[in-house]
Amino acid sequence: MPFTMRRRTSSECTLLNSFSRQLxxxxxxxxxxxxxxxxxxxxxxxxxxxxxxxTAGTSGGxxxxxxxxxGGSSSGASAAGGSSSGGTNxxxxxxxxxxxxxxxxxxxxGTPNALGGAAxxxxGTTTSSGGMTSGSGGGxxxxxxxxxxxxxxxxxxxxKCKEFVLRGVNYPYTWYATRNSAQDLAAIAATGANxxxxxxxxxxxxxxxxxxxxxxxxxxxxLNKLVSIVEVHDTxxxxxxxxxxxxxxxxxYWKATDIMAxxxxxxxxxxxxxxxxxxxxxxxxxxxxxxxxxxxxxRTAGLNHTLMVDAPNWGQDWQGTMRGGGGASIWNADTKxxxxxxxxxxxxxxxxxxxxxxxxxxxxxYEAPLVVGEFAADHGTAGDVDEATIMALSESLGxxxxxxxxxxxxxxxxxxDIATNFNSASLTTWGNRLINGENGIKATxxxxxxxx
Amino acid sequence: MAxxxxxxxxxxxxxxxGATFAGARLTKKLATDAAAPSASSSxxxxxxxxxxxxxxxxxxxxxxxxxxxxxQAVPGASNAEIITYIAESxxxxxxxxxxxxxxxxxxxxxxxxxxxxxxxxxxxxxxxLDAPNxxxxxxxxxxxxxxxxTKDPSDALxxxxxxxxxxxxxxxxxxxxxxxxxxxRPDRRSAYVLSxxxxxxxxxxxxxLSLSLLALSQxxxxxxxxxxxxxxxxxxxxxxxxxxxxxxxxxxxxLVLAEVAELVPAGARLSTGQQHLLDPHPYVRAxxxxxxxxxxxxxxxxxxxxxxxxxxxxxxxxxxFDELEGQPxxxxxxxxxxxxxxEAALLAILSLSQALPGVAALSLTLGGREQSEAQVLQSxxxxxxxxxxxxxxxxxxxxxxx
Numbered sequence: 001m002p003f004t005m006r007r008r009t010s011s012e013c014t015l016l017n018s019f020s021r022q023l024x025x026x027x028x029x030x031x032x033x034x035x036x037x038x039x040x041x042x043x044x045x046x047x048x049x050x051x052x053x054x055t056a057g058t059s060g061g062x063x064x065x066x067x068x069x070x071g072g073s074s075s076g077a078s079a080a081g082g083s084s085s086g087g088t089n090x091x092x093x094x095x096x097x098x099x100x101x102x103x104x105x106x107x108x109x110g111t112p113n114a115l116g117g118a119a120x121x122x123x124g125t126t127t128s129s130g131g132m133t134s135g136s137g138g139g140x141x142x143x144x145x146x147x148x149x150x151x152x153x154x155x156x157x158x159x160k161c162k163e164f165v166l167r168g169v170n171y172p173y174t175w176y177a178t179r180n181s182a183q184d185l186a187a188i189a190a191t192g193a194n195x196x197x198x199x200x201x202x203x204x205x206x207x208x209x210x211x212x213x214x215x216x217x218x219x220x221x222x223l224n225k226l227v228s229i230v231e232v233h234d235t236x237x238x239x240x241x242x243x244x245x246x247x248x249x250x251x252x253y254w255k256a257t258d259i260m261a262x263x264x265x266x267x268x269x270x271x272x273x274x275x276x277x278x279x280x281x282x283x284x285x286x287x288x289x290x291x292x293x294x295x296x297x298x299r300t301a302g303l304n305h306t307l308m309v310d311a312p313n314w315g316q317d318w319q320g321t322m323r324g325g326g327g328a329s330i331w332n333a334d335t336k337x338x339x340x341x342x343x344x345x346x347x348x349x350x351x352x353x354x355x356x357x358x359x360x361x362x363x364x365x366y367e368a369p370l371v372v373g374e375f376a377a378d379h380g381t382a383g384d385v386d387e388a389t390i391m392a393l394s395e396s397l398g399x400x401x402x403x404x405x406x407x408x409x410x411x412x413x414x415x416x417d418i419a420t421n422f423n424s425a426s427l428t429t430w431g432n433r434l435i436n437g438e439n440g441i442k443a444t445x446x447x448x449x450x451x452x
Numbered sequence: 453m454a455x456x457x458x459x460x461x462x463x464x465x466x467x468x469x470g471a472t473f474a475g476a477r478l479t480k481k482l483a484t485d486a487a488a489p490s491a492s493s494s495x496x497x498x499x500x501x502x503x504x505x506x507x508x509x510x511x512x513x514x515x516x517x518x519x520x521x522x523x524q525a526v527p528g529a530s531n532a533e534i535i536t537y538i539a540e541s542x543x544x545x546x547x548x549x550x551x552x553x554x555x556x557x558x559x560x561x562x563x564x565x566x567x568x569x570x571x572x573x574x575x576x577x578x579x580x581l582d583a584p585n586x587x588x589x590x591x592x593x594x595x596x597x598x599x600x601x602t603k604d605p606s607d608a609l610x611x612x613x614x615x616x617x618x619x620x621x622x623x624x625x626x627x628x629x630x631x632x633x634x635x636x637r638p639d640r641r642s643a644y645v646l647s648x649x650x651x652x653x654x655x656x657x658x659x660x661l662s663l664s665l666l667a668l669s670q671x672x673x674x675x676x677x678x679x680x681x682x683x684x685x686x687x688x689x690x691x692x693x694x695x696x697x698x699x700x701x702x703x704x705x706x707l708v709l710a711e712v713a714e715l716v717p718a719g720a721r722l723s724t725g726q727q728h729l730l731d732p733h734p735y736v737r738a739x740x741x742x743x744x745x746x747x748x749x750x751x752x753x754x755x756x757x758x759x760x761x762x763x764x765x766x767x768x769x770x771x772x773f774d775e776l777e778g779q780p781x782x783x784x785x786x787x788x789x790x791x792x793x794x795e796a797a798l799l800a801i802l803s804l805s806q807a808l809p810g811v812a813a814l815s816l817t818l819g820g821r822e823q824s825e826a827q828v829l830q831s832x833x834x835x836x837x838x839x840x841x842x843x844x845x846x847x848x849x850x851x852x853x854x
Contacts, residue, residue, distance in 0.1 A: 039778065049833075155563065163564045240819045281799060281819040284808045314820050318789030319803065347822070348788040353634065357670050360637045363562070364673070382822030383791070396556055396598045398563025412821070439557065446565065 035284060116295035127217065148267025149227075149306040149450075151338050155398055156369050156448075159268035160449040166371055166400025167445035168195035168226065168436070169418055173409045174206050174233060175199070179422065182220045187424035188406060189224035191435045192442040193338040196221055197229040197273065197373065197402045202253035204232040204245040211258035212422060218262070222269050225451040229308060229373075229402070230263075231273035237314055240280035250275035250293045255301045263303060268450045270403065273308035273373065274298070277315040277344065287312035288326055292333040299335050307339045310373060315344030323358050342373030344404075345390055346382035349375070355389040359397055374404040376416040377430045403434040495535035511538050511547045532558035532567050539595075540576045545585045552580065552588070555595035561602045569599035573607045581612055586624075587669045590638035590776045593628050600635040602630060610636065614648035614680050623657050628776045630660065633666040641674035648683070658698035659773045659783055664721070665693065668736050669711040687715045694724055699733035700770040700785045706736065710743040722747045729755050738766030738787040738796035745800035748853050750808050752800070754772045757839045760832035763825055794828050798835055805838075807853035814838045 034104075144161035151157070158164040169188055173181060188196050198217055200209040213296050214230065221228040232250035253259060254272065263270060274294050279287040298307065309330055311317035321327075327341055341362070349355050362370045372394060377387045394401045407422040418431035427435060435441045469539065504854055535558050539551035559573060560566035562707040577599060580592035599609055616629035630652055633645055641649075649671070654665035668675070694705040706728055709721050716724075717753045725747060728740035741759060744752040768785040775781040798818055805814040823831075839846075 082640065106843055237820050239815065240817050280805075281802060282813075282815050313789070316789060347791075350786070350788070352783055355787050356601075356635060360635075362668070364637050364639050372667060378824060392556060393601070396559070396561050396563075397601065398560055398565060402740075443557070 029045050032061070134336040146268075147441050148304065149271060149338070151306065151340065151367075151369060154363065154367055156340060156400070158448050158450045160452065162449045163398065164194075164227070164448050164450075165398050165444075165446065166195045166227070166229070166402060167441050168193035168197065168229075169199040169403045169441075170199060170374060170405035172199045173213075173406055175207060176199040176422075177207065177209075177213070178409055183227060184406065185217075185220050185224050186423060187419070187422075189226050190424060192195045192445045193226060194445045194447050195227040195229060195271075195400070195402065197231060199233045199276070200230055201407075202232045202234045202245070202249050204249055204404050205243050208253075208262040211256075211262040214259060214262040218266055218270055222451070225447055227269055227271065227448050227450070228266075228416070229271045231276045231308075231310075232278045235275040235278035237280040238278055239282050244280075247275050247278040247290045247294055250278065254298060254303065260301065260303065262442050263305065267305050268447075270305055271308055271340070272298070272303065272305040272352075273310065273342065277310050277311065280314055284321060287321060288329050291327075291330045295330055295333045295339065304338070305338060307334065308342050308371065308373065309339060311341065311343045314348060315342070315374065316348040317343050317358075318348045320361070323362045323365065327366070331353050331366070331368050337367075340369045340371050340400075342371045344374040346374050346376065346379035349390065350386055351386045352389040352394060355386050355393060358400065359393050363397065368449055371402070373398040373402050375401060377433055378415055380415060387433065388438070391434075391437070391444075394445050395439045403430075469691065484680075495730055511542050511544070511551075511605065512543060514538065514550045515544060515547045521743050533572065536572050536576050540572070540579060541560055541647070544545075544671050545583075545588050548580065548583075549585075549587045549591040552576075552591035552595040558597045561598050561599045569602060569606070570637050573599060574609055577609055578612055581609075582616065586777045591627075593632055593776070596632055597635050601637065603637070603640075605640055607642075610642065610645060614644050617648040617652055619651055619655070623655075623660065624776050626652065626655070626660055626774070626776050627663060627781070630663045630667060634663070634670060636669050639673035641671045641676060643682070646671065646674060646678055646686070650657065650686050650689070653686070653693065657773060658696070658701050659770055659781065661693060661696065661698070662704045662783055662785070663691070663840045665701065665708050669704065669708045672712045672714075675712055683715065691716060691720065691724065696727065698770065699768050700783060701729070702731065702733070703729070703736045703739040703785055706739040706743045710739070710746040712747065718747070719850075722749050722752070722850070726755055726854070729759060733768060734762070734764035734793045735766050735768040735785050735787070737762065737764075738790055738793045740747060741796035741800045742790070742794070744786050748804070748807070749850055750804045750853055751847050751850060753804055753839070754848065756797045756801050756804075757836065760794050760801070761829065761830065762793035762797065764793050766796055792825075792828060794832055795823065798828070798831050799838075803833055803854070805842075808846065811842050812838065 141161050144159075146157065146159045146161050148159055149156060149164065155163050156165070169191070171181075171184065171188060185196060198221075200214070201207060202209075218228050218230075232253055234243075234245050235247055235250050236244055239243040251274065254274070263272065274291070278290070283290075295307060295309075309327065311322040313319055313321070318321055322341060322343065331337070331339060343358065343362075344354065345358075347356065352365070359370070372390055375387060375390050376385055378384050391401065393399065403418055404416055405418065407417045407419045409416045415428070415430060417428050418434060420426040420428055420431075433440065458667055506552050525533050532555075532684075535551050535554045539548050539555070542551065555573065555576075558566065559569050561569070573595075577592055577596050580588050581596065583589040583592065596609060596613070599606055600613075610633070613629045613632040617626050617633065619626075621629070630649070631642070633648065636645065646668075649664045649667050651670075652660050655664070656662055668690070675686070678686075690708045693701050696702050696705070696850050706725065709716060709724060713721075715721075721743070725740045725743035728736055730741070731737050731740060737759060741756060744756060770783040770785060771780060773781045787796050790799060795818060802816050802818075805811060814835065816834060817827065818831050827829055
């Protein structure tokens with residue numbers, strides 16, 4: 001993709017925005033030039049005004065979405081009704097009310113091409129029961145009764161019944177527990193990420209992450225408007241890697257009374273990634289049966305969170321077990337049907353065709369969503385990763401991605417660090433690609449409306 | 453730099469100031485126009501004259517920034533219709549290509565966060581896919597991916613690509629079309645798509661053969677629905693191509709057999725894999741090991757064990773052709789996750805051994821990070837030791853395992 005528009009500098013944006021309040025057409029130009037995903041031409045943002053009957057909001061106040069503008073009209077027409085956040089959108093830039101985007105989109109809500117409209121209307125009838133057991137506001141969508149993340153039609157939805165696409169990074173908490181994680185999570189949030197995958201330990205290989213630690217991490221992430229994906233890393237590569245432990249150890253960690261207490265009530269903000277890469281190559285045939293047992297155990301224990309299941313073969317699924325439908329028994333074992341699958345894309349995914357085939361085949365075979373739970377631009381000397389295709393297809397298919405990892409990788413995998421020495425002001429080549437590059441976090445991340 | 457910023461800002465202001473005379477009138481008219489259906493592909497009534505004027509100016513800006521700004525993300529899910537309109541209405545190839553390059557980030561194949569590809573986008577893609585300007589045609593092809601990867605891809609678009617893959621078309625156009633067809637979901641490849649892929653199996657150019665075989669390897673559900681006679685023709689041709697002079701073609705033929713289990717009888721599949729374990733090219737040997745893994749016949753372990761010390765890199769680059777825009781093309785052939793032939797053989801043995809009752813478990817240390825040659829040789833030794841102990845219990849006759 002050789003073309004792009006340059007983002008405006010803040011001073012240019014300030015000037016444009018000051019004009020835009022008076023000149024409707026300038027709104028689109030300002031949004032085009034200054035916007036982030038929530039800002040640009042405010043596609044669909046005002047749409048829920050029609051669905052919910054609420055008026056468009058004014059949060060952020062940077063620009064209006066300009067129903068009278070080029071962008072406001074066209075995007076509103078195609079995506080009207082899509083937003084369930086109504087006038088309280090989180091983009092930081094909203095319309096000047098129903099007169100512009102709200103009014104335009106409301107009048108055109110229900111355009112057949114507007115998938116968003118479907119999502120909004122389906123909010124109250126989702127098949128996933130994990131987060132849908134009792135009513136809550138829904139933020140402008142009166143039919144939304146979610147109490148946490150849930151899954152519908154192959155996508156993940158948040159507590160406000162808005163589709164949520166993960167865009168974030170992995171944070172190596174357990175190996176750097178003495179660091180100021182609050183500072184690190186704030187830096188991660190500042191990249192525009194909407195989620196962070198937290199590396200934890202059940203205590204078998206590293207120092208156990210305590211319930212207090214977990215509570216603190218979740219709360220810090222929430223303060224920074226980051227959805228937490230929590231995972232136990234001790235299982236990595238079982239049984240090839242020395243010291244790695246079986247999946248049941250991770251299940252037992254989550255079921256412990258104190259850990260359960262830290263997780264309960266956080267269903268709107270936390271996704272539970274049962275275990276990191278718990279099946280190497282030797283145990284890949286045990287992947288489905290062991291996860292069936294894990295899912296049943298966690299549900300029986302009373303954990304209703306969205307569960308995330310890592311693929312076999314060190315998460316890379318090179319044998320195609322998961323992508324080919326081998327996880328159907330895991331999905332079927334989940335009484336809540338509130339589960340996402342996660343593939344880790346490294347050197348197995350060094351070409352566009354491998355990545356494309358993976359996405360296409362998985363999406364053909366599952367009702368559950370797919371997430372790229374780890375990936376990078378290379379895997380050290382093991383080989384290149386086609387991160388451009390991963391990011392482009394993730395974006396066009398609504399698949400979540402989480403880059404590995406914020407910092408602290410060993411020397412042989414130092415190219416996988418996103419920030420040099422945890423310093424967000426010094427992004428590595430990979431970090432710059434992930435955050436600022438095409439289809440990167442800055443360009444594509446949308447905040448979870450669970451924080452609205 | 454500062455001067456450039458000022459110029460850009462001036463352009464923005466000119467764009468918006470010029471069109472703002474229409475003011476609130478535009479706001480109302482826009483809503484009306486946007487809701488109206490298109491009268492024809494060449495004359496979209498959705499925009500007023502004033503708006504079209506503004507869009508034209510926006511196009512100018514697109515063109516200028518295209519030249520000035522390095523490739524980087526354009527934020528957000530927005531304004532798909534504007535981008536599509538510019539791609540449709542502009543006569544400037546640079547502007548068209550720039551607008552088309554924005555399409556993939558403006559639409560989504562399945563997410564509710566962006567609009568789905570629609571009739572307007574289909575019209576634009578159909579218009580430009582065959583453009584004489586290769587830059588425009590290439591941009592249209594890339595833009596088509598978001599439309600082709602939907603659950604229900606446009607039939608018109610798919611047919612256009614199938615036609616573009618026909619033998620009478622230039623090789624670089626056929627190559628592009630085959631690439632486009634490979635983006636369709638495995639279960640969304642109609643008979644005419646498979647027919648186009650089959651036709652390409654008769655091409656004289658190895659890269660077209662390889663690409664077509666790759667696409668067929670991803671077409672199992674669609675091939676299963678194909679009429680038996682057509683499927684048998686394809687199967688025969690795939691087996692023939694297993695003997696092609698180019699290792700990329702031979703390997704990809706094995707890939708088809710690996711991925712499409714029912715294409716040929718189990719016996720033919722197994723014997724083809726066994727035969728190619730002796731192929732002179734390491735990529736083909738590794739692909740044969742993968743085929744034997746997929747055959748689920750433990751008897752293959754008796755042949756695979758001979759390859760565990762084979763440290764040759766399982767990689768082949770097929771070049772010697774030009775891509776759509778004229779630059780030299782290279783097709784990389786590899787077996788994902790298995791860098792050396794030995795790794796392909798070891799992992800095949802490991803996988804087949806896991807399903808063998810009464811045989812001691814084989815436990816290797818392959819996986820995760822890159823393995824050094826010494827580590828692979830260590831695993832090879834573990835495998836050989838295990839094989840010597842268990843050889844008598846490993847079937848020598850066909851016994852398919854799950």
